[in-house]
Amino acid sequence: MNASIPSSDTLPRRPIRDLPDELISQIAAGEVVERPASVVRELVDNALDAGARQINVRLLAGGVRLISVEDDGGGIPRDELPVALRRHATSKITDLHDLETVATMGFRGEALAAICSVSEASILSRPAGQDSAYLLDARSGELRPAARNQGTTVEVKELFFSTPARRKFLKSDATELAHCIESVRRHALARPDVGFAIWHEGKLVEQWRAAGSMSDEALARRLGDVLGDAFVQNSVTVEHWSGAVHVTGRAGIPDAARSRPDHQFCYVNGRFVRDKVLTHASRSAYEDVLHGHKQPVYALYVEIDPARVDVNVHPTKIEARFRDSREVHQAVRHAIENALAAPRAA
The missing domain is CATH 3.30.565.10 (Histidine kinase-like ATPase, C-terminal domain)
Structure with a gap:
């Protein structure tokens, strides 16, 4: 049974007032x-x-x-x-x-x-x-x-x-x-x-437990504690500068890919974000080595001038808008590509 919707003609007009x-x-x-x-x-x-x-x-x-x-x-x-x-x-x-x-x-x-x-x-x-x-x-x-x-x-x-x-x-x-x-x-x-x-x-x-510092070694230990030692063992170090964008972290080797994107973490100036630019850049870096629906694993930390990124996009503060998204996309993609290429070239 469909509920009848009152006509606007039958509704009493309510005054405009400030909400409590x-x-x-x-x-x-x-x-x-x-x-x-x-x-x-x-x-x-x-x-x-x-x-x-x-x-x-x-x-x-x-x-x-x-x-x-x-x-x-x-x-x-x-x-x-x-x-x-x-x-x-x-x-x-x-x-x-x-x-x-x-x-x-x-x-x-x-x-x-x-x-x-x-x-x-x-x-x-x-x-x-x-x-x-x-x-x-x-x-x-x-x-x-x-x-x-x-x-x-x-x-x-x-x-x-x-x-x-x-x-x-x-x-x-x-x-x-x-x-x-x-x-x-x-x-x-x-x-x-x-x-x-x-x-x-x-x-x-x-x-x-606190590692006592923000060093690369401390981050690797924390990644192992939180995501498991297998994540660290099956990933490579990411360290890349592209202009004013600094990308660090760890990227999983292709064999470490998962069926779900539950081990994909991106941070901008220490803040966890969900961002299409970062996700696409990361996925693009794996396009020649990952096929089908396999999902890469990574923990990436992007450092950028705060004036070049807007985190005041949504009240939850987990979305970001970059002043130059192309610059950030290329930096993240090249960072992962270079990291994955290093062990194969060795």
Whole structure:
């Protein structure tokens, strides 16, 4: 039976009015917070921006009941805690120039407000030099002293409790947990100098210890820890300069190709991105050695002047737009081609 659609003539006219702040944040949350893994990504971004060297992620029910991200970073002063929860409040940028040359993981000032609008959230933080930590309840606004060493803990409970229609679209706890782990994995591959641990239902499910530096050796160890020793053994080192574009990482040999593109990681200035230019360039480098539907494996790190790439394309910040996409495409393609040719020429 088809539901009748009311005619515009029968609908009463509604006045144009400003939306309440909470509804605005809930609308923004529709783009920023797709599932628990989105919250994990945003909170780990903030922890890395705060200079954390150890990040612990604790989850219940795949992140639906609880997401807790603890770090040992710089912390947030007491007076700034309430400001941190406001829409478009951030310490990362102050003007258009900062936005066009952004070098931090976060910068939009949307995530915390959006997360708090669809959950029960709190922030516990203590910067160096402050007598004690302070705990801020996002819903009530209550701010009180609490115990904690330097750093920040953000707890997000009952995700989408205020928007039950969104909660119905979530998958099983196991599926949501897998997405959360993948989100942390992407960060871990870019930051071997930071330790990561993931706990689910009180059990440690993943742990990657800090290597203490950002050296090539440290990155190789982290790649082995996260993707398996076979990835390192069946890949070659990528190191290529093309003008102002620097491409490093590891590219798998053709025999290491997989049936799915689940071991393809691209980073731009330390940020994991999904970009058609990078994906096409990588695939093109394998076109003479890979056939059919086999998918190459690689972890590539592109360093480029921040002013030549725009990461303010989508609220999730995993899309990028290059000022000269041809320059980047050629750099990535030649980087992989040269790396694959080296062992064959030896």
